[in-house]
């Protein structure tokens with residue numbers, strides 16, 4: 001299976017989710033949010049194809065990463081390969097964050113048989129389009145106030161969007177960062 005990427009797998013990011021993270025930059029996004037920082041990733045004909053097995057191999061070779069973040073572009077246009085990579089990331093002990101221009105509620109209406117399984121394999125979903133008028137630099141891991149940093153396990157359990165409580169408000173103090181499994185609440 002292949003995936004369309006905008007850039008090679010990145011490592012050691014500290015701005016694309018909690019902890020130290022690998023980031024997969026997917027190619028293609030139809031949301032076209034004004035002010036988007038990654039407009040070069042919009043074109044579905046751009047980027048390049050990469051084998052999912054190659055991504056897995058690269059991911060396995062990385063050291064010192066807490067998780068992987070799916071970004072782009074919008075990974076929700078390539079759910080099947082992202083699901084395979086997310087499952088593998090969990091197998092090797094990495095947590096999974098995903099950015100999307102869709103809201104969680106919109107994702108539930110997508111005509112894709114794999115969307116629910118992908119959501120089940122995401123720990124934290126940062127959802128919603130970037131809205132220039134709502135832009136703020138005082139937000140944790142998101143660019144505009146309308147976006148939400150969602151705890152996917154709780155969201156799916158409670159069948160409604162549940163925001164990660166420590167990332168609910170504007171930045172006041174750095175949240176405590178613990179290197180264990182319970183880092184989302």
Ligand code: SF4
Pocket residue numbers: 029030031032033036037038039041072073074100101102128129130
């Ligand atoms: S969803 Fe993300 S990548 Fe797509 S246009 Fe909006 S900000 Fe840019």
